[in-house]
Amino acid sequence: MTAPAEPPGAAEEPFAHLLEVAWQLAARAYAPYSGYAVGAAALVDDGRTVSGCNVENAAYGVALCAECGLISELIAGGGGRLVAFACVNGAGQVIMPCGRCRQLLSEHAAAELQVLTPRGVLGMHAILPQAFGADDIEEMRDHDRDR
Numbered sequence: 001m002t003a004p005a006e007p008p009g010a011a012e013e014p015f016a017h018l019l020e021v022a023w024q025l026a027a028r029a030y031a032p033y034s035g036y037a038v039g040a041a042a043l044v045d046d047g048r049t050v051s052g053c054n055v056e057n058a059a060y061g062v063a064l065c066a067e068c069g070l071i072s073e074l075i076a077g078g079g080g081r082l083v084a085f086a087c088v089n090g091a092g093q094v095i096m097p098c099g100r101c102r103q104l105l106s107e108h109a110a111a112e113l114q115v116l117t118p119r120g121v122l123g124m125h126a127i128l129p130q131a132f133g134a135d136d137i138e139e140m141r142d143h144d145r146d147r
């Protein structure tokens with residue numbers, strides 16, 4: 001099989017490392033229903049690498065995306081902010097995190113989280129503009145308090 005085409009930035013650190021880890025995780029995916037393996041890896045602001053793979057279920061709707069495992073590892077390992085993220089499919093191709101997982105990542109993103117996409121490295125704000133977040137909840141609390 002020919003090596004998948006790499007997007008701009010993929011060969012540079014930290015993405016070369018994250019792609020290697022994501023690729024290893026994709027090989028451990030449990031995806032018997034879709035047949036679509038995903039591995040995800042991210043660098044944390046304290047230097048840790050966190051990762052995950054998708055875990056499907058006979059009740060299709062409760063499938064866990066690879067990013068769910070990654071965020072679980074982040075929080076269980078003491079938290080922190082994500083500074084770089086990449087995910088790949090079972091063919092080793094860089095893929096976009098799904099919409100739900102962009103939201104999941106956004107909650108734990110460093111201000112300048114860099115995401116490797118099929119079109120190169122993009123900031124979190126570029127792939128989830130005007131994200132809903134903790135500030136929106138806080139604003140409503142302030143609003144209710146002032147009433």
Ligand code: THU
Nearest residue numbers: 034036038054065066097098101
């Ligand atoms: N999947 C992920 O793990 N992450 C994504 O960001 C996209 C989709 C998984 C969910 C499901 O197990 C399979 O890919 C096919 O949708």
